[in-house]
Amino acid sequence: MTDLAEAQDLLRRNIALNGLEGRCFAAELPFGTNVDAALQKIFPSKDLEGLNIGKGRRIDVVIASDCTYSYMAKFTWEPLAHTILSAASCGSSSEKLHSVETAGEERRQSCMPTTELWLAHQERYGANDKAVRPFFDFLAQASEIKSKLDSSCGIPTSSSFVEIKHPQIGEDSQFYSEEYPLRIFHALLPGKSAVS
Amino acid sequence: MSLLIEEKGDDPACLGSLFEISDSDSENEAPTNYTSIIPTVAMQPSKEMLEDSVSLKVKGDCGSSSTNSTAISHFVTLSGHDTSIDLVQFNDGVEDRLEGTGGVCWGCAPALCSVLATSNAEANSVSFQGTDFSGKLVLELGAGTGAVGLWIAAHWPSAKVRVTTLRCYCFLIVVKLQVLIILSYLLTNTIGYID
Numbered sequence A: 001m002t003d004l005a006e007a008q009d010l011l012r013r014n015i016a017l018n019g020l021e022g023r024c025f026a027a028e029l030p031f032g033t034n035v036d037a038a039l040q041k042i043f044p045s046k047d048l049e050g051l052n053i054g055k056g057r058r059i060d061v062v063i064a065s066d067c068t069y070s071y072m073a074k075f076t077w078e079p080l081a082h083t084i085l086s087a088a089s090c091g092s093s094s095e096k097l098h099s100v101e102t103a104g105e106e107r108r109q110s111c112m113p114t115t116e117l118w119l120a121h122q123e124r125y126g127a128n129d130k131a132v133r134p135f136f137d138f139l140a141q142a143s144e145i146k147s148k149l150d151s152s153c154g155i156p157t158s159s160s161f162v163e164i165k166h167p168q169i170g171e172d173s174q175f176y177s178e179e180y181p182l183r184i185f186h187a188l189l190p191g192k193s194a195v196s
Numbered sequence B: 001m002s003l004l005i006e007e008k009g010d011d012p013a014c015l016g017s018l019f020e021i022s023d024s025d026s027e028n029e030a031p032t033n034y035t036s037i038i039p040t041v042a043m044q045p046s047k048e049m050l051e052d053s054v055s056l057k058v059k060g061d062c063g064s065s066s067t068n069s070t071a072i073s074h075f076v077t078l079s080g081h082d083t084s085i086d087l088v089q090f091n092d093g094v095e096d097r098l099e100g101t102g103g104v105c106w107g108c109a110p111a112l113c114s115v116l117a118t119s120n121a122e123a124n125s126v127s128f129q130g131t132d133f134s135g136k137l138v139l140e141l142g143a144g145t146g147a148v149g150l151w152i153a154a155h156w157p158s159a160k161v162r163v164t165t166l167r168c169y170c171f172l173i174v175v176k177l178q179v180l181i182i183l184s185y186l187l188t189n190t191i192g193y194i195d
Helices: A004-017 A078-088 A105-110 A129-152 B047-051 B108-116 B147-155 B168-194
Strands: A024-028 A061-065 A115-121 A159-164 A182-189 B003-010 B017-023 B040-043 B055-061 B072-080 B083-090 B137-141 B160-165
Touching: A004 A024, A004 B083, A004 B160, A024 B147, A061 A078, A061 B108, A061 B147, A078 A115, A078 A129, A078 A182, A078 B137, A115 A129, A115 B108, A129 A182, A182 B108, B055 B108, B072 B108, B072 B147, B083 B147, B108 B147, B137 B147, B147 B160
Parallel strands: A024 B160, A061 A115, A061 B137, A159 B040, B137 B160
Antiparallel strands: A115 A182, A159 A182, B003 B017, B055 B072, B072 B083
């Protein structure tokens, strides 16, 4: 059992172990946090130099691996979903839309760049298909909105759920079984306008 | 369709804030099977992908950390697609124990790294295309050991990666303290009753 300081220590130790201090940073971000509101905490100003975060640069990719499991026999997915969608809507709309200059307002709203989402899930601690279904349903619906909105812009959007059945992915076969297949969820999520 | 996210206040278990998310337009009930919404594809990896899949190997013991945790005890290596990173993790990750859950590199990490590193040509057999994180800003949630985020940073040197942790460990400590308090209360009352 560990506390937050130890969790941070573990992350920083692994970053240093691989010599990735300049490109990979550790921060605290509890599920349920609004990423836009916590941006300065997650990305301190000195780290933002050159990244243009907060001036319209969006978070391009959100990843989460093995985050869909239960505490106290319940998978509470709303906080995680909120953080994912808030990360997708990060950044100012004006900058996001600068590349779509000729279209009308409605069209421009619909053409905001997307955030790519990758989730890896395997049943653990009771987070079975039934328990995680509302979570993935919700994310699929969120990505479907973008898919509909972007149909006139030619921006490719999709959501897919890939079940990896082959046990040879990774040599450590202890994690792979027919009973608990690995699943990779991939979606392109909408920006702020589609989530009110 | 309009998705509503309503903040309900702070979560006493320090997991963050409480939210209620609803679809304000749809009156239909959620489908009984999520595959009805999300296209599900059983992935059959190509030969090339299998030969260079990202694997997870235990490298050896590394003793306890400089912190007061005695659980940090193992080095593991995540390698494949010309990329290799070393990780320190809590416990050995073999037993599916709740203790140190967030500090273990589980099986999803190498699988996700394998899929991310799959080229477009390889990925054409499934429903998504391969990805390139060069120059992109990547946020990993609930990173634990940071396995996937670190692997991405190593594989795409121009990517900027932020690995983040949550407070679930605090949550577990709160639960443990509550159990101790209850046990202490029961023990005290029992002794008082006997007296």
